[in-house]
Amino acid sequence: MIRLRDVSNWSGCIIPTHFLMEASDIVYETLRIHFSRDELYDRLQCLENRFRSFNVVLAIPGVVWDEKPNTMAASDDIWRSIFKHDKIAGAYYYKGEPEYRNMPILFGYATIKSEVEKTVVIISDTTREIIHISDNDDAEHSLSTEVVSPVFVPKPKSKCKLFDV
Template sequence: MNVPKQTSILYHGVWTSETDTILSDTIIGLKKETRWTESYFPSWFLMTAEQELKTKAGVVVSEDEVSTRIDVFHKRYQIFKDVVGLCGAQWDRPTNTVVAGDDVWDKIMKYNWFAGGLLLQ
């Protein structure tokens, strides 16, 4: 199966595994602290994430870039839900991976190339 590496699908520019972790930890932390339940985030959430990225990773991004990356997180989550909902694919908790046979992955990749980001390589 010819699948591109996760990094080529998921990470570009300033967005790396490290910056994604900082961003998600910040947003999740703010949601918990404030008991935020809306599907959108207030500007100050995004500005706080900007500051955390600058402080912890030396990365300077705009509020729009943070918002766009959160949209990418949402897209990744929706694809994950779609993939693990398919017959022949399942989430393996001990290894934190989606498990499926090559034939299932071939079908998944035809359905959505971005789903290749779920493959552990």
């Protein structure tokens, strides 16, 4: 569908019937699986619903999508409110949208959401002196640097007969 869209310079939300017929022929020639025009149309509608649902979930404040590992993160309270309004969004609880790379090309691009991070973690490159809890040096020297492990007796490996002779 993406190739047909690019070749014909078609832009719009209603997919022309001849696109569906040609896509059906290509699927049959390539995979020997017959899809009717209606079956392809239903599949594309399902993909579009998933795409819209994904973008709705992504637009909610507190939801973050990490594109590389394709994961979505949000607090449990946010997920509970999402599940009440959109049952399809439950698919994104563990993973993001697997077909997201191709969906914007076919259905249109979403706006990129940017959030301001409220927590700042400062990592210093300076070191501090270690504070000693005890002034008694004898306590530190009395500890042994040798470690004694329990005796380990290896178990005999099991043998099985592979072939009857």
